[in-house]
Amino acid sequence: MLNARLTFAVALTLATSLLSQAQVSTAVDPLPSWNRGPTKAAIISFVERVASEGSPDFVPVSERLATFDNDGTLWAEQPIYFQLAFVLNRVKTLAPQHPEWKEQEPFASVLNGDLKTAASGGKKALAELVMATHAGMTTEEFEKVVIDWISTAKHPQTGRLYSEMVYQPMLELLAYLRANGFKTFIVSGGGIEFMRPWAERVYGIPPEQVIGSSIETKYELRDGIPSLVRLPRLKFFDDKEGKPVAIHHHIGRRPTAAFGNSDGDYQMLEWTTAGKGLRFGAIVHHTDAEREFAYDRESHIGQLAKGLDDAKSKGWTVVDMKSDWNQIFPIAR
Amino acid sequence: MLNARLTFAVALTLATSLLSQAQVSTAVDPLPSWNRGPTKAAIISFVERVASEGSPDFVPVSERLATFDNDGTLWAEQPIYFQLAFVLNRVKTLAPQHPEWKEQEPFASVLNGDLKTAASGGKKALAELVMATHAGMTTEEFEKVVIDWISTAKHPQTGRLYSEMVYQPMLELLAYLRANGFKTFIVSGGGIEFMRPWAERVYGIPPEQVIGSSIETKYELRDGIPSLVRLPRLKFFDDKEGKPVAIHHHIGRRPTAAFGNSDGDYQMLEWTTAGKGLRFGAIVHHTDAEREFAYDRESHIGQLAKGLDDAKSKGWTVVDMKSDWNQIFPIAR
Numbered sequence: 001m002l003n004a005r006l007t008f009a010v011a012l013t014l015a016t017s018l019l020s021q022a023q024v025s026t027a028v029d030p031l032p033s034w035n036r037g038p039t040k041a042a043i044i045s046f047v048e049r050v051a052s053e054g055s056p057d058f059v060p061v062s063e064r065l066a067t068f069d070n071d072g073t074l075w076a077e078q079p080i081y082f083q084l085a086f087v088l089n090r091v092k093t094l095a096p097q098h099p100e101w102k103e104q105e106p107f108a109s110v111l112n113g114d115l116k117t118a119a120s121g122g123k124k125a126l127a128e129l130v131m132a133t134h135a136g137m138t139t140e141e142f143e144k145v146v147i148d149w150i151s152t153a154k155h156p157q158t159g160r161l162y163s164e165m166v167y168q169p170m171l172e173l174l175a176y177l178r179a180n181g182f183k184t185f186i187v188s189g190g191g192i193e194f195m196r197p198w199a200e201r202v203y204g205i206p207p208e209q210v211i212g213s214s215i216e217t218k219y220e221l222r223d224g225i226p227s228l229v230r231l232p233r234l235k236f237f238d239d240k241e242g243k244p245v246a247i248h249h250h251i252g253r254r255p256t257a258a259f260g261n262s263d264g265d266y267q268m269l270e271w272t273t274a275g276k277g278l279r280f281g282a283i284v285h286h287t288d289a290e291r292e293f294a295y296d297r298e299s300h301i302g303q304l305a306k307g308l309d310d311a312k313s314k315g316w317t318v319v320d321m322k323s324d325w326n327q328i329f330p331i332a333r
Numbered sequence: 334m335l336n337a338r339l340t341f342a343v344a345l346t347l348a349t350s351l352l353s354q355a356q357v358s359t360a361v362d363p364l365p366s367w368n369r370g371p372t373k374a375a376i377i378s379f380v381e382r383v384a385s386e387g388s389p390d391f392v393p394v395s396e397r398l399a400t401f402d403n404d405g406t407l408w409a410e411q412p413i414y415f416q417l418a419f420v421l422n423r424v425k426t427l428a429p430q431h432p433e434w435k436e437q438e439p440f441a442s443v444l445n446g447d448l449k450t451a452a453s454g455g456k457k458a459l460a461e462l463v464m465a466t467h468a469g470m471t472t473e474e475f476e477k478v479v480i481d482w483i484s485t486a487k488h489p490q491t492g493r494l495y496s497e498m499v500y501q502p503m504l505e506l507l508a509y510l511r512a513n514g515f516k517t518f519i520v521s522g523g524g525i526e527f528m529r530p531w532a533e534r535v536y537g538i539p540p541e542q543v544i545g546s547s548i549e550t551k552y553e554l555r556d557g558i559p560s561l562v563r564l565p566r567l568k569f570f571d572d573k574e575g576k577p578v579a580i581h582h583h584i585g586r587r588p589t590a591a592f593g594n595s596d597g598d599y600q601m602l603e604w605t606t607a608g609k610g611l612r613f614g615a616i617v618h619h620t621d622a623e624r625e626f627a628y629d630r631e632s633h634i635g636q637l638a639k640g641l642d643d644a645k646s647k648g649w650t651v652v653d654m655k656s657d658w659n660q661i662f663p664i665a666r
Contacts, residue, residue: 062533062539065541139581183541192582192585193585196585200395206395207584207585207586208398208516208541208542208583208584208585208586209541210585214582217578217581217582218574218578219574219575219577219578219600219604220574225607226577226600226603226604226607228577228578228581228604235582241551241552241553242552244552244559244561245550245551245552245561248472248550248561249525249547249550249568250541250583251540251541252525252526252529252540252541252543253540253541267552267559270559271552271559271561274558274559
């Protein structure tokens with residue numbers, strides 16, 4: 001009888017436990033592409049602590065701000081920055097209108113497909129390429145050019161549209177944060193007007209929440225039509241120390257959470273996590289040579305050294321793409 | 334019998350008409366401080382046309398953006414810009430730390446209460462006063478200074494707090510637009526960091542939706558603490574042609590509606606209302622010498638001439654403060 005009672009009690013406990021596990025597992029996982037483990041747990045714990053009323057770490061909705069780098073954090077950046085692929089494409093498209101480019105570096109090398117020689121001109125050559133392809137038209141004309149390119153251009157290795165080279169786990173993270181009252185922002189070294197035309201469709205981030213590098217524009221009447229004309233002059237370079245400056249200029253508040261992948265994001269994470277109250281900083285570490293690309297300290301693009309060195313002492317979470325993500329890109333449609 | 338029927342029909346019609354009037358008048362008026370008339374009707378018609386699904390002028394929520402000038406549009410600007418009152422107050426407060434100001438213009442005249450001589454130095458003198466009072470500290474220190482001032486400083490003529498010198502009809506308009514899915518922005522010639530600390534409390538506009546003039550900031554570690562330090566160097570002057578440029582830089586989309594009061598807002602209204610689809614541009618005309626101030630073409634502050642000349646041909650609504658508003662400032666608490 002005692003045994004029977006005990007057996008019954010054990011069975012009941014077991015059943016209850018199984019039932020409660022079943023309930024947990026039937027609750028919708030907001031981050032299905034993230035494997036269970038400390039990284040996913042850290043994200044969920046942070047969000048629950050800042051978003052739960054009565055929590056000692058509660059943050060009002062108006063102050064729940066999350067900033068994301070773009071290249072290497074929300075979408076891939078290898079083998080070259082995607083915006084550079086856009087630049088090279090534009091040089092080829094515009095070449096017939098610029099016969100002088102055949103003789104003029106860095107354009108001549110780009111047209112000959114010799115990127116090494118083109119790149120030997122360093123930052124000056126790059127700036128020339130950017131200005132020749134990004135300036136001289138109205139903002140509306142440039143927007144159209146970007147939309148045409150992003151709708152058709154494909155990644156040289158995967159054959160996917162560049163807009164499909166975004167990270168599925170980060171799309172889930174953006175949606176999860178927004179579902180918990182966060183306003184999500186892009187804070188990228190890439191061009192602000194290169195990202196805005198598609199960031200809302202691809203990431204759900206509207207133009208006014210996209211921050212990036214920019215060139216000057218000028219207001220004028222063109223044939224009587226009010227226009228903003230893009231000038232070949234750098235306005236702001238949104239990288240490293242520039243990121244906290246741009247965040248302050250555009251947002252005016254310190255983010256609650258910041259996500260990056262390279263040392264260009266170091267100051268953004270530093271500024272964010274130095275704020276009062278609970279903050280969250282995370283670095284996406286490119287560790288998966290098979291499904292994406294593996295690079296960090298020695299990489300030409302997205303170099304990550306200081307961030308790795310200091311992540312532990314700064315309390316930043318390092319996302320290991322290989323072990324933390326069960327999927328990299330969205331399933332192709 | 335015919336008469337009886339007729340009488341009954343008339344009575345019924347009358348009753349129905351009275352009932353329908355009663356229903357209309359019991360519906361809550363979203364703009365109670367606006368008198369009935371063409372101005373109020375134009376605002377409500379615009380909002381209903383862009384916000385009603387199925388309307389040929391329907392605008393999706395994500396594109397419903399309204400920009401507002403601040404000085405003279407959302408709050409008063411006489412007898413001097415309120416930010417200038419802040420500057421003069423800061424010069425006096427900081428004077429003990431700057432004994433050299435006793436001999437140095439324009440500071441000496443400000444300290445002697447001789448604003449005419451101080452102003453004789455023109456823009457250069459004004460810039461010196463602004464930089465001496467707005468730069469040299471961290472962004473957080475400056476925010477605190479602004480909050481201290483706005484919480485205590487009073488208008489010399491009304492004795493009200495400056496934050497109570499806001500226009501009640503415009504507060505109602507901001508709320509009405511937001512209730513209809515609009516995102517509301519400030520686009521002011523005033524300092525972006527002078528407005529952000531109180532704009533959310535006073536106008537319901539969060540810092541990331543406040544655009545204005547700015548000085549440069551620099552990211553650095555101060556005693557190991559990540560800081561943004563304000564530098565005595567103009568970054569952007571958000572007036573006239575600058576307003577469409579700033580709107581594009583911060584928002585990245587053309588507003589659906591824009592509200593200003595001076596020729597400094599001309600290009601913002603021009604840019605806004607030149608967009609495709611239904612747009613709305615309005616100018617607040619200061620016509621009420623008794624309850625506020627009356628000024629336009631010849632005014633030193635908030636000069637309005639070109640805007641008045643062109644409003645009709647541009648299709649802009651001119652708000653006549655005297656006849657369109659039954660209340661100017663919020664009822665004092």
